[in-house]
Amino acid sequence: MSSDTPDQTVAPDYKSTLNLPQTDFPMRAGLPKREPEWLARWERIGIYDRLRASAAGRPPFVLHDGPPYANGHLHIGHALNKTIKDMIVRSHQMMGHDARYVPGWDCHGLPIEWKIEEKYRAKGRDKDEVPINDFRRECREFAAGWIDVQREEFKRLGVTGAWDRPYLTMDFHAERVIAEEFQKFLMNGTLYQGSKPVMWSPVEKxxxxxxxxxxxxxxxxxxxxxxxxxxxxxxxxxxxxxxxxxxxxxxxxxxxxxxxxxxxxxxxxxxxxxxxxxxxxxxxxxxxxxxxxxxxxxxxxxxxxxxxxxxxxxxxxxxxxxxxxxxxxxxxxxxxxxxxxxxxxxxxxxxxxxxxxxxxxxxxxxxxxxxxxxxxxxxxxxxxxxxxxxxxxxxxxxxxxxxxxxxxxxxxxxxxxxxxxxxxxxxxxxxxxxxxxxxxxxxxxxxxxxxxxxxxxxxxxxxxxxxxxTPQWFAAIDKPVGDGQDEHGTTIRQRALTSIDKLVTWTPRSGRNRLHSMIEARPDWVLSRQRAWGVPLTCFTKAGAQPTDPDFLLRNAEVNARICAAFEAEGADAWYADGAKQRFLEGIVDPDAYEQVFDILDVWFDSGSTHAFVLRDREDGTPDGIADVYMEGTDQHRGWFHSSMLQACGTMGRAPYRNVVTHGFTLDEKGNKMSKSLGNTIAPEDIVKQYGADILRLWVAQADYTADQRIGPEILKGTADSYRRLRNTLRFMLGSLGDYRPEIAVARDDMPELERYMLHLVEQLDRQVKAGYAAFDFQGVFQKVFQFATIDLSALYFDIRKDALYCDGIDSLERRAALTVLDILFHRLTGWLAPILVFTMEEVWLERFPGEDSSVHLQDMPDTPGDWHDPVLAERTATHRAVRRVVTGALEKERQAKTIGASLEAAPVVYLTADAAAKIDAGKFATLCIVSDLVVSTDPIPEGAFTLPDVPEVGVVVRRAEGAKCDRCWKVLPDVGTHSRPGVCARCDDVLGQ
The missing domain is CATH 3.90.740.10 (Valyl/Leucyl/Isoleucyl-tRNA synthetase, editing domain)
Structure with missing residues (x-):
C-alpha cells in the first residue's frame, strides 16, 4: 500500500456531519450581573409605555397596588407581594388585556412622624415646639427619600409598572381627594363625635x-x-x-x-x-x-x-x-x-x-x-x-x-x-x-x-x-347612609356584607370568611388620630354645642369646595396655615361661631380612599373606579381590604374591587417567624446579589402563596436547581432551532404521530396555563410547565428526537416536523414563563430574535388551535408511554449489571397482550425507546422477564442488538459496514451522500 493511499481500516470522524445543537446561550446564567443590563434596556426602550400604546382598545385589567409604607428597605414579604402582583399583571397582559399597574406608597401616619420625633429627641428638641408645617415638611421629605429607595429595590425585582408616575398619598391631589372622601361621610350623616375606649399608645400619644x-x-x-x-x-x-x-x-x-x-x-x-x-x-x-x-x-x-x-x-x-x-x-x-x-x-x-x-x-x-x-x-x-x-x-x-x-x-x-x-x-x-x-x-x-x-x-x-x-370621630356603620337608597344596602355594614358575598371573588376562599366575620362583628370605625402628619379631618364644630346637637357639625358644600380647592393647590398644609379658619369660612358662615378640628385621619382612611384618586381619577384607572384585583397579605383583611371596603361602601355603595387575592407570611426554613433578634431574616437584596432576581421570583412561583411560605438557603438551592434544569431545556431548543425557517414548517396533518402527540400536549397545557394565570395560581402554572419541560420534553421528546435532529438529512420530514414543533414549543414556553422568569425569558427570546426593539414582554401568549386536541391519539400514546416505561426500566437494570452500555446496544423483546400489540408498530416503537431494534411478542411473559407492578401485562427481555455500531448515529444494525462509506448504516450513508 502506498503512503498516499487512505487507510481504510481507520473509520472517518463523522462528527462534523451531524447537525449538533449550536448556541451561545450559556448554561451558567450569571443573573446577578446580567439582570441590571436588561432592566436598563427595558427602561431605554420604554417597554411599559409601549405596552400601553399597543394595548389600546383591549379590555382593561387593573391590579390596584396596596401601598407599602415609605420608611425602610424592603423585606422578603415585600418581595413576595410585589412579585405576585407583577405575575398577575404580566400574565393578563400576555393573555390579551390592557393590564395596567400603578405602584403607590402610603406616606402619612405615625411611623414617619415617629422617625422625625426620634430625630428631634436625639437633639433634645420637643416636637410640640416646632411649627406644625415645618414638622410636616420634614415628614414629607423623609417619605420622599424612602420612596426613591424602595422604587429602585422594587424595579430590581423585575416588577414592571408606571414607576415614573406612581401614586402617593401625600401628593396634593391625593390629599384633596382624601379630604373630599371624608367630607362625603360628613355630608351623608355617618360622621359623628363619640366617646369610647380605644387602643391608645401612651408612647405615641x-x-x-x-x-x-x-x-x-x-x-x-x-x-x-x-x-x-x-x-x-x-x-x-x-x-x-x-x-x-x-x-x-x-x-x-x-x-x-x-x-x-x-x-x-x-x-x-x-x-x-x-x-x-x-x-x-x-x-x-x-x-x-x-x-x-x-x-x-x-x-x-x-x-x-x-x-x-x-x-x-x-x-x-x-x-x-x-x-x-x-x-x-x-x-x-x-x-x-x-x-x-x-x-x-x-x-x-x-x-x-x-x-x-x-x-x-x-x-x-x-x-x-x-x-x-x-x-x-x-x-x-x-x-x-x-x-x-x-x-x-x-x-x-x-x-x-x-x-x-x-x-x-x-x-x-x-x-x-x-x-x-x-x-x-x-x-x-x-x-x-x-x-x-x-x-x-x-x-x-x-x-x-x-x-x-x-x-x-x-x-x-x-x-x-x-x-x-377618649373623644374620637367615628363613621357609623349601622346608620343609613344619606337617604339610605342603594341596591346593596342602606348602611355601610349591609353594603360591605353584600359586596363580600355577591360582588367579590376571593382567592383563597377563606379570605371571604375572614373579612365577613370581621365586618359582621366590628364596631363603628374610629377615623381620628391625635397626630400631625396626615390629612386632617376637614370639618368644623359649632362653638359651645354638644356632639348630640343637630347643628354640632357644619355641613356646607361651599365650605367643603373651598377646602378642596386649597388642598389641590397647596396640599393639606393649608389646613394648618395662619388664618385657615377665616379663609375657609369667611363670607359663608361666621368663623367665630365654629371651632376647627385638628385631629388627622387614620392612615387607613388614606389608603382606603386610594381607589378614588387612582382608579377613578387617573387616565390609566378604570372606567367605573373599581379594580379587577386587590392583592395583599392576609393581615390586610383587618387592614387595607377592610378599610377600602368600609370607605368605598360609605362613598360609592360597594366594594372597590372585584377580586381579592391573599398571600400568607414568609417564615424561615424551620417554619419560624422571621425576626432580626433571632437572626433568621433573609433580605431580598442578598438573594438577588447571590442568585439573581429570577431565582427569587421562581421561589415565589413554586410556593403556595395562599398559605405561609418558607425560605432559606437550602430551599433556595433547590429553587436554583429547578432553574438550571429548565434553563437546560431552553438551551437545547435554542441550539436545535438555529437552522429553522418558517418555510420548512410541516403541517400538523403531515407530521409523524409523536409530533402530533406533542401538539396535543401543548394544546392541553396551554388551556391549563391560561386558566391557572386567570385564577392567580402561579404554583399550579409553574408545576405544570416545569413537569412538561423536564419530563415530556427533555426526558421524552428531546431524547427521542435527538437522533432525527442530529443524524437525519436536513430536509427529512421527521427532522422538519421536529423543528416545527420546537419552534411552537419555543413560543409557548417563553410566553408561559415570561410572567415568572422575566429576565431569563428575555435572554432566551433575544438569543433567537435579537434587535433593539425586540422583547418577549411585547408579545402575547400565542393562540393555540383547538384542533391540536386529539384524545384518541393521546389514549394510544398513553399505552406507548406505559410500555416504554417498562422497556426503560429493563434497560436500566441491564446497564447496572453492565450487560449493556448505551440503550442503542439493545434489541429488547416486548411481551404484550394482543390488544396492546395491535397499537404498536415495532419499528417506530424502537425509535421511541431509543434502541436499535425491538421485537413485539404476544407470547406469554416468560419467567425472569422485567415487569413493573403498575403495568403487570407488559414484560421485557433485553437482548443485545445484532450487527455493528454505526460510527455516525451509534445504532447497532446488521447493515453497518456494507455501504459505500465505511462504518455507517444505510440512513447515514444516504445522508452523507446528500
Missing part, C-alpha cells in the same frame, strides 16, 4: 387601629379584689350616698350575702380606680364560700364569706392562702342580679368621697369561668366589653375620664394623680404598684401575683398600649 397593634408576651400584675355587698337592687343614679339604702331591697337580701364579698380578678390594677360595675354570667354556677382556716400571712380571715364561680373557687382561695374552706350554698343569677356593691376605695380617708358610689352587679355574656373568679371587674372607660355593657344599659353618663394621653392619672384622681401606667419609653410606670399598695392599705386585696401573657403593643414603638376612653 394617639389612638391605634386594630391593624396597628401586635401582640407580644408581657408580664402583668394580677390581683384578686373583694367588693363588699352593699345591698340588693341596683342604684338608680351612680352618685347615691352610701347611706341611702333601699330598705325593702336590703331586707330582702339574704343575711349571708349581706356579709359576703364578691371577688374579681384583673391583670390591670390601674383600672380599679375607674371601676363602675361587676359582671357575671347567668350560665355559670356560683357559690358562697366560707374561710375556715388560713396561713398566717393571708389577707383573709376565718369566717370571711366570698362569692365565687364554683369552677374557680378552690384555686382562688388557694391563691389567698386559705387552707380550709367550705361551700355554704349556691348563689342564683337572680340573687346576683339584684346586688349592689361598694367600691374597694369607698369611704377611704383622703378621697373626699371620690369612690363613694354604688357598683352594680350586671350580667354579661363575655364572662367565663376559664380563669379568674367568674366575675369581671368592669371599667367602661377601659375595656370594649365593659363599654358595650354600659351602652346596652344606657349608662354612658357613668363613664370615667381618669387617665390622660400619656397613661397618667389626671389631677382630679385622689392618691394617684400624675402616676403613669407606662412611661414614655413603654416601661412600667408607678400607677399599678400605687393602686395595689392602696388596696392593701384599704383591706381591698385577698391575693396578688404576676402573669406572663399575650398583650397588645404598638407595632411601631413596640410599646404596650392601654384601652382608654
Amino acid at each position: 394617639t389612638a391605634l387601629a386594630e391593624a396597628e397593634v401586635e401582640y407580644h408576651e408581657h408580664q402583668s400584675h394580677t390581683i384578686w379584689v373583694p367588693f363588699s355587698v352593699r345591698r340588693g337592687g341596683h342604684a338608680v343614679m351612680p352618685d347615691d350616698e352610701v347611706t341611702d339604702f333601699d330598705g325593702a331591697n336590703q331586707a330582702a337580701l339574704a343575711e349571708d350575702l349581706k356579709a359576703a364579698r364578691i371577688v374579681i380578678w384583673t391583670t390591670t390594677p390601674w383600672t380599679i380606680p375607674s371601676n363602675r360595675a361587676i359582671a357575671f354570667n347567668p350560665a355559670i354556677d356560683y357559690g358562697l364560700y366560707r374561710v375556715n382556716a388560713t396561713q398566717d400571712e393571708s389577707w383573709t380571715a376565718v369566717g370571711d364569706l366570698y362569692v365565687l364561680a364554683d369552677a374557680l373557687a378552690a384555686g382562688v382561695l388557694e391563691q389567698a392562702r386559705v387552707t380550709a374552706h367550705e361551700r355554704v350554698r349556691g348563689v342564683t343569677p337572680d340573687e346576683l342580679g339584684g346586688l349592689t356593691c361598694a367600691h374597694p376605695f369607698a369611704g377611704i380617708d383622703g378621697a373626699d368621697g371620690f369612690w363613694d358610689y354604688d357598683v352594680p352587679v350586671i350580667d354579661g355574656d363575655h364572662v367565663t369561668d376559664d380563669a379568674g373568679t367568674g366575675f369581671v371587674h368592669t371599667a367602661p372607660s377601659h375595656g370594649a366589653d365593659d363599654f358595650d355593657c354600659f351602652v346596652k344599659r344606657g349608662w354612658l353618663d357613668r363613664m370615667t375620664y381618669n387617665v390622660g394621653e400619656e397613661s397618667e392619672f389626671l389631677p382630679h384622681v385622689p392618691f394617684f394623680a400624675g402616676l403613669s401606667v407606662f412611661d414614655r419609653k413603654g416601661k412600667e410606670g408607678k400607677a399599678n404598684r400605687a393602686v395595689i399598695d392602696k388596696l392593701v392599705a384599704a383591706g381591698g386585696l385577698i391575693a396578688r401575683g404576676r402573669l406572663k401573657h399575650s398583650y397588645p403593643h404598638s407595632w411601631r414603638s413596640k410599646a404596650p398600649v392601654i384601652f382608654r376612653n
Whole structure:
C-alpha cells in the first residue's frame, strides 16, 4: 500500500456531519450581573409605555397596588407581594388585556412622624415646639427619600409598572381627594363625635387601629379584689350616698350575702380606680364560700364569706392562702342580679368621697369561668366589653375620664394623680404598684401575683398600649347612609356584607370568611388620630354645642369646595396655615361661631380612599373606579381590604374591587417567624446579589402563596436547581432551532404521530396555563410547565428526537416536523414563563430574535388551535408511554449489571397482550425507546422477564442488538459496514451522500 493511499481500516470522524445543537446561550446564567443590563434596556426602550400604546382598545385589567409604607428597605414579604402582583399583571397582559399597574406608597401616619420625633429627641428638641408645617415638611421629605429607595429595590425585582408616575398619598391631589372622601361621610350623616375606649399608645400619644397593634408576651400584675355587698337592687343614679339604702331591697337580701364579698380578678390594677360595675354570667354556677382556716400571712380571715364561680373557687382561695374552706350554698343569677356593691376605695380617708358610689352587679355574656373568679371587674372607660355593657344599659353618663394621653392619672384622681401606667419609653410606670399598695392599705386585696401573657403593643414603638376612653370621630356603620337608597344596602355594614358575598371573588376562599366575620362583628370605625402628619379631618364644630346637637357639625358644600380647592393647590398644609379658619369660612358662615378640628385621619382612611384618586381619577384607572384585583397579605383583611371596603361602601355603595387575592407570611426554613433578634431574616437584596432576581421570583412561583411560605438557603438551592434544569431545556431548543425557517414548517396533518402527540400536549397545557394565570395560581402554572419541560420534553421528546435532529438529512420530514414543533414549543414556553422568569425569558427570546426593539414582554401568549386536541391519539400514546416505561426500566437494570452500555446496544423483546400489540408498530416503537431494534411478542411473559407492578401485562427481555455500531448515529444494525462509506448504516450513508 502506498503512503498516499487512505487507510481504510481507520473509520472517518463523522462528527462534523451531524447537525449538533449550536448556541451561545450559556448554561451558567450569571443573573446577578446580567439582570441590571436588561432592566436598563427595558427602561431605554420604554417597554411599559409601549405596552400601553399597543394595548389600546383591549379590555382593561387593573391590579390596584396596596401601598407599602415609605420608611425602610424592603423585606422578603415585600418581595413576595410585589412579585405576585407583577405575575398577575404580566400574565393578563400576555393573555390579551390592557393590564395596567400603578405602584403607590402610603406616606402619612405615625411611623414617619415617629422617625422625625426620634430625630428631634436625639437633639433634645420637643416636637410640640416646632411649627406644625415645618414638622410636616420634614415628614414629607423623609417619605420622599424612602420612596426613591424602595422604587429602585422594587424595579430590581423585575416588577414592571408606571414607576415614573406612581401614586402617593401625600401628593396634593391625593390629599384633596382624601379630604373630599371624608367630607362625603360628613355630608351623608355617618360622621359623628363619640366617646369610647380605644387602643391608645401612651408612647405615641394617639389612638391605634386594630391593624396597628401586635401582640407580644408581657408580664402583668394580677390581683384578686373583694367588693363588699352593699345591698340588693341596683342604684338608680351612680352618685347615691352610701347611706341611702333601699330598705325593702336590703331586707330582702339574704343575711349571708349581706356579709359576703364578691371577688374579681384583673391583670390591670390601674383600672380599679375607674371601676363602675361587676359582671357575671347567668350560665355559670356560683357559690358562697366560707374561710375556715388560713396561713398566717393571708389577707383573709376565718369566717370571711366570698362569692365565687364554683369552677374557680378552690384555686382562688388557694391563691389567698386559705387552707380550709367550705361551700355554704349556691348563689342564683337572680340573687346576683339584684346586688349592689361598694367600691374597694369607698369611704377611704383622703378621697373626699371620690369612690363613694354604688357598683352594680350586671350580667354579661363575655364572662367565663376559664380563669379568674367568674366575675369581671368592669371599667367602661377601659375595656370594649365593659363599654358595650354600659351602652346596652344606657349608662354612658357613668363613664370615667381618669387617665390622660400619656397613661397618667389626671389631677382630679385622689392618691394617684400624675402616676403613669407606662412611661414614655413603654416601661412600667408607678400607677399599678400605687393602686395595689392602696388596696392593701384599704383591706381591698385577698391575693396578688404576676402573669406572663399575650398583650397588645404598638407595632411601631413596640410599646404596650392601654384601652382608654377618649373623644374620637367615628363613621357609623349601622346608620343609613344619606337617604339610605342603594341596591346593596342602606348602611355601610349591609353594603360591605353584600359586596363580600355577591360582588367579590376571593382567592383563597377563606379570605371571604375572614373579612365577613370581621365586618359582621366590628364596631363603628374610629377615623381620628391625635397626630400631625396626615390629612386632617376637614370639618368644623359649632362653638359651645354638644356632639348630640343637630347643628354640632357644619355641613356646607361651599365650605367643603373651598377646602378642596386649597388642598389641590397647596396640599393639606393649608389646613394648618395662619388664618385657615377665616379663609375657609369667611363670607359663608361666621368663623367665630365654629371651632376647627385638628385631629388627622387614620392612615387607613388614606389608603382606603386610594381607589378614588387612582382608579377613578387617573387616565390609566378604570372606567367605573373599581379594580379587577386587590392583592395583599392576609393581615390586610383587618387592614387595607377592610378599610377600602368600609370607605368605598360609605362613598360609592360597594366594594372597590372585584377580586381579592391573599398571600400568607414568609417564615424561615424551620417554619419560624422571621425576626432580626433571632437572626433568621433573609433580605431580598442578598438573594438577588447571590442568585439573581429570577431565582427569587421562581421561589415565589413554586410556593403556595395562599398559605405561609418558607425560605432559606437550602430551599433556595433547590429553587436554583429547578432553574438550571429548565434553563437546560431552553438551551437545547435554542441550539436545535438555529437552522429553522418558517418555510420548512410541516403541517400538523403531515407530521409523524409523536409530533402530533406533542401538539396535543401543548394544546392541553396551554388551556391549563391560561386558566391557572386567570385564577392567580402561579404554583399550579409553574408545576405544570416545569413537569412538561423536564419530563415530556427533555426526558421524552428531546431524547427521542435527538437522533432525527442530529443524524437525519436536513430536509427529512421527521427532522422538519421536529423543528416545527420546537419552534411552537419555543413560543409557548417563553410566553408561559415570561410572567415568572422575566429576565431569563428575555435572554432566551433575544438569543433567537435579537434587535433593539425586540422583547418577549411585547408579545402575547400565542393562540393555540383547538384542533391540536386529539384524545384518541393521546389514549394510544398513553399505552406507548406505559410500555416504554417498562422497556426503560429493563434497560436500566441491564446497564447496572453492565450487560449493556448505551440503550442503542439493545434489541429488547416486548411481551404484550394482543390488544396492546395491535397499537404498536415495532419499528417506530424502537425509535421511541431509543434502541436499535425491538421485537413485539404476544407470547406469554416468560419467567425472569422485567415487569413493573403498575403495568403487570407488559414484560421485557433485553437482548443485545445484532450487527455493528454505526460510527455516525451509534445504532447497532446488521447493515453497518456494507455501504459505500465505511462504518455507517444505510440512513447515514444516504445522508452523507446528500
